[in-house]
Every structure is written in structure tokens, then in C-alpha cells.
Amino acid sequence: MVHRFLNAAKANWRFSKTLKPTARNVKWNPQMNKMRNFLEQVNGLNREDFELLMRMLGLPDDDIEAWAPLPDEHDPGLFEYESHPDDDVRIHVQVGNSQCLLTNWVKQRLEHIPGFPRPVKETGGAYRISSTLHTGLGMFAAHRFKMGDLIADERPLMVFPIGPPTDVNFITSMLNGARNEPKYAQDLLGSIFERMSEESREVFMGLCTNGRLHDGPVLGVALANGYYLADDLKDETETVQSLLAPLAPDDELLRRLGRYSSVGKDLSRVNHSCSPNAAKKFRMSTFSMQLRAARDIEEGEEITTAYTDNLEPAAERARHLLSRGIDCSCPACLDPAKSDPIRTAVRNRPVLYSPRGARQGDAWISPALQTLARIEEEGLEASPEYSYTLRQVFNAYVYVKDEENALVYGKKLWLANLAAGNPLYDMFRNVESMKKSLQWTRPKWLWGVQKRHVLI
Numbered sequence: 001m002v003h004r005f006l007n008a009a010k011a012n013w014r015f016s017k018t019l020k021p022t023a024r025n026v027k028w029n030p031q032m033n034k035m036r037n038f039l040e041q042v043n044g045l046n047r048e049d050f051e052l053l054m055r056m057l058g059l060p061d062d063d064i065e066a067w068a069p070l071p072d073e074h075d076p077g078l079f080e081y082e083s084h085p086d087d088d089v090r091i092h093v094q095v096g097n098s099q100c101l102l103t104n105w106v107k108q109r110l111e112h113i114p115g116f117p118r119p120v121k122e123t124g125g126a127y128r129i130s131s132t133l134h135t136g137l138g139m140f141a142a143h144r145f146k147m148g149d150l151i152a153d154e155r156p157l158m159v160f161p162i163g164p165p166t167d168v169n170f171i172t173s174m175l176n177g178a179r180n181e182p183k184y185a186q187d188l189l190g191s192i193f194e195r196m197s198e199e200s201r202e203v204f205m206g207l208c209t210n211g212r213l214h215d216g217p218v219l220g221v222a223l224a225n226g227y228y229l230a231d232d233l234k235d236e237t238e239t240v241q242s243l244l245a246p247l248a249p250d251d252e253l254l255r256r257l258g259r260y261s262s263v264g265k266d267l268s269r270v271n272h273s274c275s276p277n278a279a280k281k282f283r284m285s286t287f288s289m290q291l292r293a294a295r296d297i298e299e300g301e302e303i304t305t306a307y308t309d310n311l312e313p314a315a316e317r318a319r320h321l322l323s324r325g326i327d328c329s330c331p332a333c334l335d336p337a338k339s340d341p342i343r344t345a346v347r348n349r350p351v352l353y354s355p356r357g358a359r360q361g362d363a364w365i366s367p368a369l370q371t372l373a374r375i376e377e378e379g380l381e382a383s384p385e386y387s388y389t390l391r392q393v394f395n396a397y398v399y400v401k402d403e404e405n406a407l408v409y410g411k412k413l414w415l416a417n418l419a420a421g422n423p424l425y426d427m428f429r430n431v432e433s434m435k436k437s438l439q440w441t442r443p444k445w446l447w448g449v450q451k452r453h454v455l456i
């Protein structure tokens with residue numbers, strides 16, 4: 001059987017990135033359901049099929065082009081792969097100085113990336129690692145960064161699996177903090193560790209263990225520093241698909257099936273914040289973790305990322321963080337009565353409806369502007385809701401043909417996407433392409449009805 005795996009940029013080349021509803025607690029009406037079904041089908045299309053559909057629907061080339069993401073230097077290309085009995089077998093793979101335990105499938109996927117591994121970017125002198133007041137070592141900005149700027153680009157010392165396909169015991173051991181099967185997990189990580197260079201081993205063992213040495217030294221470091229690679233590096237074998245199929249959406253196994261974690265030299269020194277100023281993204285093409293500024297950062301400021309979902313209430317965050325040995329004492333954790341309602345309001349940000357009939361001023365845009373203000377007040381620019389809300393506001397200003405404001409928010413959206421590693425669209429920062437966008441040229445096209453439109 002031939003599997004077709006689309007690269008991220010192509011898979012993301014979708015209307016729905018701009019139009020798909022993302023707000024929670026939304027009451028769906030039949031019209032929205034219809035739209036969602038349509039968009040879900042469009043979602044599955046690659047660029048060629050998408051273009052074909054748009055042409056069939058009568059969309060001119062100019063409009064189609066305006067929706068295309070710019071060429072992506074991280075585009076891993078198309079992967080067409082014949083399934084093989086060895087797909088799930090794990091093997092040791094070295095990429096540069098990274099030692100990894102990957103499935104044959106992932107190894108094949110990486111080898112299909114043109115020019116793999118592409119060079120990592122030099123950011124020499126952009127940061128320093130030094131002591132913080134209360135959280136051990138941390139990373140500090142050596143100069144000012146603007147939102148979206150690259151702070152670090154680093155290949156991991158080690159990449160290791162955190163779940164099946166083949167090692168069901170391993171997941172049990174990791175889920176139980178390695179208490180049930182410490183020997184198994186320790187041996188597995190040990191087999192990667194012993195392949196590392198002496199220098200890398202020394203760096204690795206110098207990382208913080210957070211008192212988890214009882215798990216064994218290598219496992220202790222991996223548990224205290226492991227960074228979850230989520231969808232950025234994962235197995236997509238038939239075994240994984242079949243194991244995934246019966247799982248409920250809240251099953252913990254979903255997070256772990258065919259997934260990986262990594263430990264880095266400097267990036268493992270970045271501490272957690274509930275209002276982080278930076279975001280990490282693993283890139284397959286360079287086999288490296290990129291750290292970018294999620295908002296402007298001053299020289300000397302500590303650089304932080306989120307170890308947990310920062311839109312959860314403080315009590316829920318504390319539960320997650322405690323499992324990583326962190327007792328967070330940031331202002332949001334110390335004063336949940338003030339912070340929790342703001343974060344919940346961001347999470348439940350409202351759907352934005354355009355006004356019925358003729359233009360009725362811009363007051364209908366204010367719920368989205370209010371969400372943006374809340375995000376900036378709480379320092380939540382690293383959460384996906386920031387891009388979503390900027391997109392709402394951009395769409396809304398384009399809808400009312402307010403060129404000046406559309407451009408202001410389009411440019412912010414461009415930077416927020418850059419920081420998050422999302423696809424970049426010229427229309428967000430360029431008046432010419434903005435005016436070719438669907439929202440600008442024919443706002444009623446998609447729904448084909450003279451009703452209110454959801455600008456999500």
C-alpha cells in the first residue's frame with residue numbers, strides 16, 4: 001500500500017487556516033455545520049487538488065495565488081512510501097551529533113527530505129546560560145529580540161521514543177514515572193547514551209536532574225529535560241494508525257503513540273513560564289529545535305517557554321508542572337483569582353460575526369480586539385490563540401475594507417506565525433496581495449448567502 005504524506009506547508013495550504021472555527025464552547029448552527037463539513041473536505045486536499053477545486057468553483061488564478069503560502073525553507077517534500085514489515089522496528093540513527101532511537105519508518109521519512117539534514121542556523125552570541133534567582137540555570141537574551149526573531153537553532157543531543165508502536169512496556173514505564181519498568185526505560189535510554197560522543201555525554205550528564213536520579217542517571221536527565229516533539233516528528237505507520245483508531249480523544253496514549261521526546265544542550269536550560277516570551281519548534285528538515293521570540297524581548301531578560309497549556313486554570317497548570325518537579329510562583333499562579341478568568345476568556349474567545357446587511361461601523365470587531373488585549377496583558381503571545389485572534393481581526397478589517405488596520409494586524413499576524421513556525425502568507429503583510437484575498441474581493445463567496453459571516 002502506498003502512503004502519501006504531505007509536507008506541512010502543503011497540508012496547511014488551506015482555506016480553513018483562515019476560516020476554520022477554533023473557538024471553544026461555540027454553539028453550532030446548521031449553517032456552520034455545513035461550512036465545517038465543507039472545510040473538512042477541503043482540508044484533505046493537497047495543493048494541486050485544491051487548485052483544481054478552486055478553479056472548478058470559478059476562482060481566478062490571482063485569488064488562488066493570494067492564498068498560497070510562500071515557499072518554505074523547511075518544507076520536507078512529499079513522502080511516498082511502500083509499507084514494509086520493518087516499519088515499526090526501532091534502530092539507532094545518528095544525525096550530525098544527535099543520537100536517536102527511531103523507527104525504520106521515521107528514518108525513511110527523514111532520508112526522503114531533499115538535502116537532509118539541512119544546515120542549522122548560526123545565532124552565535126544571541127543568548128547566555130547563567131543562574132536565575134530561584135530556578136537553577138536559565139537562558140538570557142544577549143541582545144534585544146523582536147517578535148519572530150530566531151534565538152537558537154540546535155540539534156538535540158538525544159531523541160528517544162516515548163510510546164509504542166512496538167514497546168508497549170516502555171509506555172507503561174514512562175507513564176508511571178518509570179517506577180514499574182525503570183530498568184527497561186533506563187536500558188533503552190542507556191543504549192542511546194552509550195552511542196553519544198564523550199563530549200555530548202558530559203554535557204548530557206551536566207543537565208539538571210531535578211532529584212530524579214533514583215530513576216537512574218540517564219533516565220533522570222531525560223525525564224527532567226525531555227521536550228515533547230508532538231506532530232513535528234512522529235511515526236505514521238500502519239501499526240500506529242491501527243492502535244490510534246479505537247482510542248478516545250482524551251486518552252493519554254494519544255499523546256504518546258509513535259511519539260518522541262528530545263534533550264538539548266542549551267535549549268534544555270530554558271525554564272518554564274506561565275507567560276513565556278519564546279516558543280520552540282522542532283524542524284525535521286534541519287533535525288533541529290528552533291527557539292523564536294513570541295514577543296519583543298529586552299537584552300538581559302530571561303528567555304522562557306511553556307511546559308504546559310498556559311490557558312488552563314492555575315490549579316490544573318500546577319498539577320502538570322508538579323509532575324515535572326516545578327512549583328511555579330509566577331504572578332498568574334500566585335493570584336489565580338485575577339488571572340484565571342482572563343485566561344478562560346481567551347480560551348473561550350468568541351466567534352466573530354460580520355454585521356447583517358449594510359456597514360454598521362466597526363463595533364462588532366471589539367470582542368476580538370478585547371481578546372487580543374487580554375492575551376497581551378497576560379503575556380500569552382506564545383499560545384496558538386494569539387495567531388487565531390490576530391487572524392480574526394485581520395479578516396474583520398479586510399471585510400470592512402479598512403486597509404490601514406488590516407495591514408497593522410496582518411503584519412502582526414505575519415510575525416506571530418513566524419514565531420510559531422506556521423506557514424507564512426504574503427497577504428498578511430502586503431497591501432497588494434491583501435486586496436486579492438477572498439475576504440477582500442468577495443466576502444460572500446464561500447457561503448454564497450447574503451447572511452452574517454463568521455470571521456473566525
Ligand SMILES: C[S@@+](CC[C@H](N)C(=O)[O-])C[C@H]1O[C@@H](n2cnc3c(N)ncnc32)[C@H](O)[C@@H]1O
Pocket residue numbers: 134135136137138207208210224225268269270271272273324325326327328329
Ligand atoms: C529543562 S530544565 C530547565 C533548566 C534548569 N533550570 C537547569 O538548571 O538546568 C527543567 C527544570 O528547571 C526547573 N524549572 C524550570 N522552570 C521552572 C519554574 N518556572 N519554576 C521553578 N522551577 C523551574 C525545574 O527544576 C525543572 O525540572
